[in-house]
Amino acid sequence: MSQLILFNITNGLIVGAFYALMAIGLSLILNLSGVINFAHGGFLVIGGYLSYTLTPYLGFWGALIVAPFLTAIIGWLVERLLIRRVYGRDPLYSLLLTFGLAFIIEDGTRQIWGAQGLPVSVPAALSKPLRYEFFFITGYRLFMVAMVAVLIVLLFVLLRYTRSGIRVRAGTLDLETVSALGINVRALRSLNFSVGIFLAGFAGVLAAGQLGLDPNMGDGLLMPSFIAIIVGGVGSLTGTLLGGLLIGVAAGVTAVFFPSASDAIMYVMMAIVLLVRPRGLLGEEGMLS
Amino acid sequence: MVSRIIARPVNRRTILKSAAAAGALQIASPFVISARAADNIKIGLDNPLTGTYAAPGKNEEIGCQLAVDQINAKGGILGRKIELLSEDSTSGDAGAAVQKARKLIERDKIDFLVGNVNSALAQAIAQVSNEKGVLHIVPGGHTDPITGKDCKWNVFRVCNTTRMEANAVSQLLYTKYGKKWHFITPDYAFGHTLYQGCEANLKKLGGTITGNELTPLGITDFSSYLIKARAANPDVLVVLVQGNDMVNCLKQISQFGIDKQIHVAGTQQELEAVEAMPPEARVGVWMFEWYWKQAGANPGLDKFVSEIRKRTGKVPTARTWFGYVTIHAYALACEKAKTIEAKTVAKALGDMELPDDVKCQPNKVYFRGGDHQLMLSAFIGELMSKGDGDPENLFKVNSVVSGDSIAPSVAETGCQMQMPA
Numbered sequence: 001m002s003q004l005i006l007f008n009i010t011n012g013l014i015v016g017a018f019y020a021l022m023a024i025g026l027s028l029i030l031n032l033s034g035v036i037n038f039a040h041g042g043f044l045v046i047g048g049y050l051s052y053t054l055t056p057y058l059g060f061w062g063a064l065i066v067a068p069f070l071t072a073i074i075g076w077l078v079e080r081l082l083i084r085r086v087y088g089r090d091p092l093y094s095l096l097l098t099f100g101l102a103f104i105i106e107d108g109t110r111q112i113w114g115a116q117g118l119p120v121s122v123p124a125a126l127s128k129p130l131r132y133e134f135f136f137i138t139g140y141r142l143f144m145v146a147m148v149a150v151l152i153v154l155l156f157v158l159l160r161y162t163r164s165g166i167r168v169r170a171g172t173l174d175l176e177t178v179s180a181l182g183i184n185v186r187a188l189r190s191l192n193f194s195v196g197i198f199l200a201g202f203a204g205v206l207a208a209g210q211l212g213l214d215p216n217m218g219d220g221l222l223m224p225s226f227i228a229i230i231v232g233g234v235g236s237l238t239g240t241l242l243g244g245l246l247i248g249v250a251a252g253v254t255a256v257f258f259p260s261a262s263d264a265i266m267y268v269m270m271a272i273v274l275l276v277r278p279r280g281l282l283g284e285e286g287m288l289s
Numbered sequence: 290m291v292s293r294i295i296a297r298p299v300n301r302r303t304i305l306k307s308a309a310a311a312g313a314l315q316i317a318s319p320f321v322i323s324a325r326a327a328d329n330i331k332i333g334l335d336n337p338l339t340g341t342y343a344a345p346g347k348n349e350e351i352g353c354q355l356a357v358d359q360i361n362a363k364g365g366i367l368g369r370k371i372e373l374l375s376e377d378s379t380s381g382d383a384g385a386a387v388q389k390a391r392k393l394i395e396r397d398k399i400d401f402l403v404g405n406v407n408s409a410l411a412q413a414i415a416q417v418s419n420e421k422g423v424l425h426i427v428p429g430g431h432t433d434p435i436t437g438k439d440c441k442w443n444v445f446r447v448c449n450t451t452r453m454e455a456n457a458v459s460q461l462l463y464t465k466y467g468k469k470w471h472f473i474t475p476d477y478a479f480g481h482t483l484y485q486g487c488e489a490n491l492k493k494l495g496g497t498i499t500g501n502e503l504t505p506l507g508i509t510d511f512s513s514y515l516i517k518a519r520a521a522n523p524d525v526l527v528v529l530v531q532g533n534d535m536v537n538c539l540k541q542i543s544q545f546g547i548d549k550q551i552h553v554a555g556t557q558q559e560l561e562a563v564e565a566m567p568p569e570a571r572v573g574v575w576m577f578e579w580y581w582k583q584a585g586a587n588p589g590l591d592k593f594v595s596e597i598r599k600r601t602g603k604v605p606t607a608r609t610w611f612g613y614v615t616i617h618a619y620a621l622a623c624e625k626a627k628t629i630e631a632k633t634v635a636k637a638l639g640d641m642e643l644p645d646d647v648k649c650q651p652n653k654v655y656f657r658g659g660d661h662q663l664m665l666s667a668f669i670g671e672l673m674s675k676g677d678g679d680p681e682n683l684f685k686v687n688s689v690v691s692g693d694s695i696a697p698s699v700a701e702t703g704c705q706m707q708m709p710a
Contacts, residue, residue, distance in 0.1 A: 115346075128544075135547065207509075210540075212533075262505070262513065
């Protein structure tokens with residue numbers, strides 16, 4: 001039994017890392033632009049399907065790099081043409097806009113690539129378990145976790161040591177002052193949104209290898225990301241990362257004892273955090289409340 | 290200027306509300322409205338076009354539309370043209386499905402209702418059709434009670450019951466693979482009755498169950514269940530989930546190499562799911578409810594396959610056939626009854642046998658008058674990783690057994706049919 005729990009904790013970390021990747025992109029956009037991006041799952045789907053279309057030309061590795069960039073470009077266009085117009089308005093506007101966008105992307109995907117799921121194969125070297133005893137640690141899953149780790153470290157480095165990154169962090173705290181200092185807030189937000197969508201696109205390519213593709217694959221991954229943000233604390237990227245890992249582990253361990261509750265446990269955790277510590281585990285007090 | 294650029298702060302409550310709305314996103318869906326004429330016979334299709342069952346829902350619609358076009362080309366039903374009104378029921382929201390059924394019946398005044406892929410939704414809209422006295426065929430919701438203890442005079446079903454599916458493969462899995470079974474079961478009506486059927490059969494055969502993992506519908510990650518299933522060390526891992534869940538589950542099974550250690554099998558398998566899997570995930574013994582590639586000459590089947598190929602570029606699946614057979618059965622019953630009045634047509638449909646060009650399969654295929662269940666053949670065989678002779682021929686049929694040989698008797702289903710006077 002203890003081995004079973006240990007296995008499920010490790011497995012939960014793997015799953016949670018993936019939730020965290022989604023949630024961090026979502027959180028990045030929320031922090032600077034105040035937009036709760038419902039279409040985030042949609043961009044994930046776009047990333048996955050683009051990599052499917054590109055794989056015959058670029059191979060798995062080429063598509064892994066190019067598809068997220070293309071998704072980010074689509075994200076940038078969407079920000080310039082649509083999202084930008086609702087900044088400064090009641091959050092309801094951006095909610096409705098991205099909500100509608102999520103439907104459009106889902107149905108658009110269904111129109112272009114079909115309602116039926118599409119198979120995605122990963123390179124043979126990655127598609128096997130590493131060790132017989134730890135069969136759930138496949139090369140691909142390890143690769144996913146490594147990619148998530150690299151991306152998150154890269155993101156934190158960018159935010160800490162580059163000029164734009166520092167501006168993004170400053171903007172999260174006090175956008176008005178940042179703007180008063182002569183920084184182009186519009187461009188900063190466009191850049192920030194594109195980075196968030198890049199992460200969604202990347203998550204999509206990784207998810208495609210793990211799950212295959214279908215037009216509503218984003219739906220099932222969006223909710224855990226929201227919960228990761230709330231549990232981890234709004235405004236804190238580290239908190240979001242922690243939140244993602246936590247709900248992954250909680251779902252995994254619950255599956256050992258009450259399989260049918262493994263989905264519900266995430267909501268239970270969210271409820272407990274909201275009751276006991278409403279700002280989330282690492283959310284800064286008063287930051288966004 | 291600055292104040293226009295700066296967003297209002299988003300607070301925790303807004304995020305909470307959005308999270309609730311994100312949940313709604315998974316179940317909400319757009320409206321589909323088609324043009325209509327006054328004197329046509331109207332058929333309402335209340336089936337998923339979005340969500341996890343969008344692919345089977347779409348294929349049932351394609352099958353329905355082909356049958357409608359064929360019947361209209363021959364002059365319609367009793368000289369009246371028929372038209373198909375399609376609504377998106379969503380894949381799992383019974384409230385939405387019921388609302389669409391009411392809309393079709395009350396506002397569009399349909400004469401005949403078709404739906405649903407999802408068992409729970411099929412049960413929910415059967416309540417509505419029964420209350421309104423509208424003839425209703427369930428094309429693809431399998432849970433037993435629909436033609437069992439909840440059977441209704443106006444409700445018929447063309448796909449198998451879960452019990453028939455369990456009966457079709459239980460014996461084979463037991464003798465071929467072993468007596469310790471572990472289940473991965475979707476946690477709703479369909480999964481529950483399918484599991485009960487398998488459980489009863491396995492007990493009768495003398496086997497044991499090492500565990501049953503009830504999984505939420507639409508879950509993407511099966512790894513924690515698979516870890517548990519493997520630790521239980523069964524002879525057979527029986528996968529009962531469907532749709533995208535089936536794809537995800539089998540894909541993870543093959544990535545983990547579990548299929549090399551434990552036999553993987555299940556009851557119902559569908560071409561939609563198999564085509565969405567990578568070759569290495571296509572493993573195990575299963576039953577198809579209908580399969581496009583059959584031994585022996587069958588002109589009706591060939592015509593059906595080529596018509597669907599012409600329309601979609603793909604072969605028909607069991608879902609396409611469900612849609613096709615639903616509309617044709619209705620038309621035949623109306624012609625037999627010489628009316629479209631629901632009660633008379635329902636009587637004509639009971640015990641009606643389907644002709645060759647509609648049934649597209651061997652064995653006698655007929656509706657049982659006692660429970661309104663179609664007795665259709667089960668195609669039992671194994672998945673093939675690569676297409677044999679045709680890229681879409683991914684299933685090797687080992688045997689085709691008749692529906693009445695796997696169906697429980699009417700008395701055993703618990704159905705007590707009350708035909709109205």
